[in-house]
Amino acid sequence: MGESIEIASGNGILLSRGGVEIALDPKRKREGAVVSHGHMDHLVPGALMTPETLDILRVRTGSHEAEALGIGEERCWNGFDVRFHSAGHVLGSVMMEMEGILYTGDFSPEGSFFSPLPNPPQGVDVLITEATYGERDFVFPPKTRVLEDIMSWMDAVSAEGAAVVGAYEFGKAQEIMNIGNKLGVDVFVPEAIANISKVYNKYGADLHFSILDENTPPGPGSLVVVPNSWLRHPKGKEKPGYDMVRDIRKTGGRSAFVSGWCAVYKYFRSMLIDAQFPLSDHADHHHLLSFVMAVEPKEGLIVHSRKKSGPAFAADVEKELGIKARIL
Ligand SMILES: [Zn+2]
Numbered sequence: 220m221g222e223s224i225e226i227a228s229g230n231g232i233l234l235s236r237g238g239v240e241i242a243l244d245p246k247r248k249r250e251g252a253v254v255s256h257g258h259m260d261h262l263v264p265g266a267l268m269t270p271e272t273l274d275i276l277r278v279r280t281g282s283h284e285a286e287a288l289g290i291g292e293e294r295c296w297n298g299f300d301v302r303f304h305s306a307g308h309v310l311g312s313v314m315m316e317m318e319g320i321l322y323t324g325d326f327s328p329e330g331s332f333f334s335p336l337p338n339p340p341q342g343v344d345v346l347i348t349e350a351t352y353g354e355r356d357f358v359f360p361p362k363t364r365v366l367e368d369i370m371s372w373m374d375a376v377s378a379e380g381a382a383v384v385g386a387y388e389f390g391k392a393q394e395i396m397n398i399g400n401k402l403g404v405d406v407f408v409p410e411a412i413a414n415i416s417k418v419y420n421k422y423g424a425d426l427h428f429s430i431l432d433e434n435t436p437p438g439p440g441s442l443v444v445v446p447n448s449w450l451r452h453p454k455g456k457e458k459p460g461y462d463m464v465r466d467i468r469k470t471g472g473r474s475a476f477v478s479g480w481c482a483v484y485k486y487f488r489s490m491l492i493d494a495q496f497p498l499s500d501h502a503d504h505h506h507l508l509s510f511v512m513a514v515e516p517k518e519g520l521i522v523h524s525r526k527k528s529g530p531a532f533a534a535d536v537e538k539e540l541g542i543k544a545r546i547l
Contacts (some may be wrong), residue, residue, distance in 0.1 A: 234299060239299075255320075256312035269288070304337065309500060311334070321345070345518050345520075352499070358505065359503040373404070381439060381472040382472065388412045409430070413428060434463075436470075451489060520536055
């Protein structure tokens with residue numbers, strides 16, 4: 220038997236053994252880092268990541284500094300054998316398997332646009348999971364239904380004016396653009412979303428879009444996908460994006476916000492919107508429980524979440540599944 224692996228939290232989730240260490244999703248650049256996906260709260264240079272995430276790193280930070288490992292491939296990294304599995308969260312997102320330890324990163328059991336369904340490995344000793352939506356009242360409707368609802372809304376709006384959708388710029392934005400392409404409407408996005416969408420196209424997506432000029436609001440029948448922040452009421456500051464949305468709505472257009480949080484909270488006061496949709500690329504409470512059951516970790520579960528949802532979910536796992544669970 221080799222030395223056992225210690226699991227702790229610090230600058231990332233730290234796995235150490237015999238004086239060597241790797242860091243999963245560290246907040247800051249460091250040696251031995253492994254990055255699960257390209258959302259900004261996970262993305263640091265100099266780490267091991269998928270080629271897709273490396274391209275996202277390049278367009279979002281300008282850095283090319285990283286080592287690429289594809290989904291399904293294995294590599295020894297700072298003394299640990301690391302293997303990547305799809306996480307279904309965003310393009311290039313992965314779960315990481317390290318010698319009996321599986322770390323989920325952010326994941327969605329329903330998959331997402333260009334991120335295939337997760338396919339966790341067998342024989343896991345310790346499962347380390349996210350629990351963003353780990354509380355019982357976090358329940359998402361089926362994703363296919365949410366996407367159909369968004370499509371119907373866009374279809375109804377487009378007869379009167381432009382449809383504006385505020386979405387997280389990596390992942391949800393492309394999912395919404397894909398719906399617009401399916402409906403055959405003209406899709407407009409700001410440059411930051413366009414650059415990320417080009418990475419999707421490099422990996423086989425077929426997104427069609429034009430760059431948005433904030434000073435010339437697109438007319439009826441078009442879809443405009445913008446970052447969430449554009450829909451938030453400005454507090455005295457100048458916000459050209461917000462002004463454009465306001466002008467579109469004055470001429471018959473409508474706006475909507477898509478986020479998993481829409482399943483729990485209402486955003487009609489804090490944002491300039493006419494509709495909201497609970498589109499999520501995370502697992503909800505039920506998904507999380509089912510996932511733990513499917514993986515059946517032999518030694519137990521570790522939930523990494525500082526929020527209230529982490530302890531709540533760990534308690535549910537112990538009670539309902541009889542699997543030992545602790546918080547990191
Ligand atoms: Zn994420």
